[in-house]
Amino acid sequence: MRSAIPSLLLIVSAHALGAGAVTRFIPHELPKLDLPGNIFTSPQAINDAGMVTGESGSSQVTIGMHAFSWSLGQPMLDLDEGSWPATAGLKINQAGTIAGDATFCPQQDGACASQPIVFLLDGTIVELEPVYTGYLVVTGINNNDQVIFNRVQTPGSSNISPRYWSPMDGTTILPLPGTAFSGYALDLNDSGQAVGYSVGGGYTAHIWTDGTISSLQVEPGGDAKAQAINNMGVIVGEADFDGTRHAVRWLNAQAAPEQLVTDPAAVRSTATTIEGDGTILGTWTDSDNRNLPFRIAPEGTVDLLTPPDHPGGTLELVPVGGTPGGWLVCLHMSSFYELQTAVWVPGEGWIFVNDRLVGPGSHTSQAPVDCNANGQIITRGAVWTTPTFLDPMPPGDVDGDKVVGINDILAVLAGYGQCPPHPSRLCEADVTADDQVDIDDILGVIDNWD
16 A cells, blocks of 8 residues: 555645644543442542542542542542541552541531541551541652651641651651741652741741751741752742742752742742752742742743733632643633633643633633643542543644554544534644644644654
């Protein structure tokens, strides 16, 4: 059979390239656990392998909520099988070990008791601490199955202390300065170093290494919070600089603070995430008091991303996560108080998940929860009934096999001229997202040929 490629190359040479191919997402609705009366699934976290955890079930006591593990194309696994009244998977590492919590409600006084737990890969469930009433938030798990969480210091109290758990040593209450009444561990790296801050007459940024505490440097009299640490030991957060709170980086536990955002357009800023390659994500506040995202590339380029052009304006645009390719996934809140997923793709700009799923002008909230390094995104609706797994396809990929080739050309030809006008990113053959399937879409496939 004569190859179609030479003929296609003739088309390219005879036709100037039009609009380029764009990233397309295939939406997959997350299933529910097979439980009588199950009404919702709420995803919480995704790892780079595409494994998702969260909770699925019902608030009815006879059903309960169950922590789950799920991957695309695989059945959803019930992690606790009803052993607790309610459990949730909250954090997941790259191997699939999950940190979460169990909740015991209702109590006679109306308060809920809870305890932190870990779901190991062999099916074992480890109770990290006893059950008691009061604040509990699980904030991280690293690739060595070490976990950090924050809990009231004694049952029913209001003061918080950070905790660290390892498979070898169990739970350790991380120390705080004598002047502090509460503290929080917010992130940890694969070496087991945790970062956070304490509260007591102000905020003090800390790093905990092997159970010992060190305070990070700040300007004299200044406050600071450490938010994240990567495997190189680089720490980011926020600190006072000349009386103004801005994003900060400490190159190590002994380093001086470095102000990251100096643009006068930013009234204040905070760094929330640092990737393994040094990419930093955070939020800056403009003169209209809007929270907007920024990204700092490994070589130091600072991008204060401006509000997207979208009906209803922008109240908040808060980064949820990013990818090594420069993508940024944000929670977008419009002036109508609708929550939407906004994705910044370099060279393409802002993509709105609501528009992509149900068309422009939709009043269905779709909030981002987490994303991974491969651009896979999990979202959930305002009432937790429409959780979605968004799987990105490479530009030019029409049939969804993540390879751009002859089958995609054939798919464009099969859909030639048949694209519905809205929303264009749902039209699989419209690889340029210009609301029509034509020669530009064939060229878009060829331009991205694997």
